[in-house]
Amino acid sequence: MNKVVSLCCTLLLLCSSLLRADEAGWALFDRVQLSVKQYNFDSSFVVFKGGQVETFRWQHGREGDSEIEHLVPLDADGVDILRRDGVVYYFLTDRPALVTTSDSIKELPAILFQDSQQIRNLYTAVLGSSSVMSGHTAQLLRLSANDAGRHSYWLWVEVESGFPLRIDIMSEQQAPLERWLVTHMQISPELPENLQRLLDSELPEPAARQTGAVLPVNQMQLGWLPDGYHLVEDPHIVPQLQQSLLSYWLLTDGLHQVSVFVQPSQQMPTQAYRDGATTIYMLSAPQHDITVIGPVSIDVAERLAAAVR
Numbered sequence: 669m670n671k672v673v674s675l676c677c678t679l680l681l682l683c684s685s686l687l688r689a690d691e692a693g694w695a696l697f698d699r700v701q702l703s704v705k706q707y708n709f710d711s712s713f714v715v716f717k718g719g720q721v722e723t724f725r726w727q728h729g730r731e732g733d734s735e736i737e738h739l740v741p742l743d744a745d746g747v748d749i750l751r752r753d754g755v756v757y758y759f760l761t762d763r764p765a766l767v768t769t770s771d772s773i774k775e776l777p778a779i780l781f782q783d784s785q786q787i788r789n790l791y792t793a794v795l796g797s798s799s800v801m802s803g804h805t806a807q808l809l810r811l812s813a814n815d816a817g818r819h820s821y822w823l824w825v826e827v828e829s830g831f832p833l834r835i836d837i838m839s840e841q842q843a844p845l846e847r848w849l850v851t852h853m854q855i856s857p858e859l860p861e862n863l864q865r866l867l868d869s870e871l872p873e874p875a876a877r878q879t880g881a882v883l884p885v886n887q888m889q890l891g892w893l894p895d896g897y898h899l900v901e902d903p904h905i906v907p908q909l910q911q912s913l914l915s916y917w918l919l920t921d922g923l924h925q926v927s928v929f930v931q932p933s934q935q936m937p938t939q940a941y942r943d944g945a946t947t948i949y950m951l952s953a954p955q956h957d958i959t960v961i962g963p964v965s966i967d968v969a970e971r972l973a974a975a976v977r
Contacts, residue, residue, distance in 0.1 A: 693793025696809050697784065699830030700823065704780050706730065707831070708859050712742070712852040717944035722746070723851075726776070729859040729867075736859075736867045739773050749773055750866060755874055767874040777835050777848055778923055779811070779821055786922035790814060790896055791821070799824070801833050802851065815895045816840060817968035818921070819945055829855055837945040840965055846944040888915040888930060892975035894968050896921040914956055915976070926962030928972055933957050940966050949973055 708729040715722045723742040729735075737751040748759040751773050758766040772781035779787065796808030806824040813820045820842070824834040835848040859867075893899070903918035915930040933956050940949040949969035951958040958976050960969040 690793055693795050693809055694784075694788060696795065696807065696825055696830070697787075697793055697811070697823075700809075700825055700832050701780060701784060703830040704728065704832070705735070707829070707855050708857065708863075709831070709853060709855045710860060711831075711850055711854070713848060713850045716847040716849070718942075720944075727860060727863055729863040731859050731864070731867060734867060736863050737773060738863060738866065739775060749775060750871075752867065752871070755871075757871060765872060767872055769874050777832075779823075779835065780832065782923045787811070790818065790921060790923065796822075798827070802853075804828075804833060804853075806833050817894055817965045818896070818924075819845065819963055819965075826853070831855070837963070845942065889977050890917050890928060890972070890975055891977050892971060893919060894921075894926075894964065894972070897926065900925075919962070919972075924963045926960065926964055926969075926972070928976065929959040929961075930976060931957050931959070940969065942966075 705728075709727065711726045713724055713726060715724070724746075725738075725740045725742060727738045727740075729737075735751075735753055739749040741747065750757045750759070751770070754769055754771050756768045756770050756773060758768070760766060772778075791811040791813055794810040794812060796810055798805060798807050800806070801824055805827045807827050809823045809825055811821040811823065820838040822834075822836040822838060822844075823832055825831070826833050831850075831853060832848075833850045833853070836844040837846040839845050890899070897919040898921075900918040900920055903916065905913070905916055912931050913929060914932065915928075917928040919926040919928070933953065936950065936952050936957065938950060938952050940947065942948070945963045947960070947962060947964055947966055947969045949960045949966060949972075951960075951970070951973035958973040960972045962969070964972075
């Protein structure tokens with residue numbers, strides 16, 4: 669009897685310790701999300717994706733209830749992006765600015781901005797070891813996916829400020845697929861002058877959303893969804909794709925999006941590859957081709973394509 673009681677006490681202590689560790693991890697994650705929304709900062713970062721390397725300057729500031737964010741590519745062919753509160757501007761060379769509505773810039777890591785509670789439903793937070801990164805003390809935070817078909821995230825967080833210094837998107841084998849790495853970061857109490865000018869400047873209002881392409885009526889169905897995903901009821905479809913699409917579904921788990929396209933058969937072989945963390949899977953069927961694009965494992969993409977009936 670004493671052995672049973674001792675074992676139960678040990679299990680209770682172990683569960684309590686794991687719960688405290690998980691909550692400590694989520695408390696650090698909340699600091700990360702708060703840091704990129706509250707601080708006035710000027711930073712630079714590099715994105716490693718497959719064999720490509722891209723560099724950016726990222727500034728953010730707040731003045732009263734107003735928030736402003738500026739993402740500038742340091743490569744020759746990039747697009748200058750500005751967000752003021754819920755309006756995002758894409759400044760294109762020799763063309764009018766593209767204006768959309770969003771409370772974040774989608775070219776930045778979505779893990780920093782999406783709903784924290786939804787992320788908690790998808791991941792387990794585990795604190796790792798501390799290290800020195802670019803002169804800053806960094807705490808490792810692992811967000812381990814609760815489902816094997818979803819990528820995990822490893823974040824290195826600046827201990828003093830909670831600012832993210834590095835984010836790795838990990839494969840099922842815990843190898844990095846993509847890396848987001850801060851090379852410079854400065855936090856200041858005042859809004860930088862260039863952000864103040866952008867905050868005060870006159871910019872166009874967002875236009876009403878245009879109606880996407882309308883697909884022909886057909887009997888195709890998607891018979892399976894990965895755990896945690898649901899269908900977006902009214903996905904926007906690029907009109908240029910209208911002529912070649914037979915069916916289209918957009919899935920989301922609140923953090924990631926996965927697209928499933930059905931097109932007339934091109935008699936191409938079935939193939940799968942990865943572009944960083946994004947899987948592209950193409951299934952060739954006798955009457956049509958099915959393409960799955962999104963940050964899921966190849967096994968999940970294959971099962972999604974096979975679920976089209």
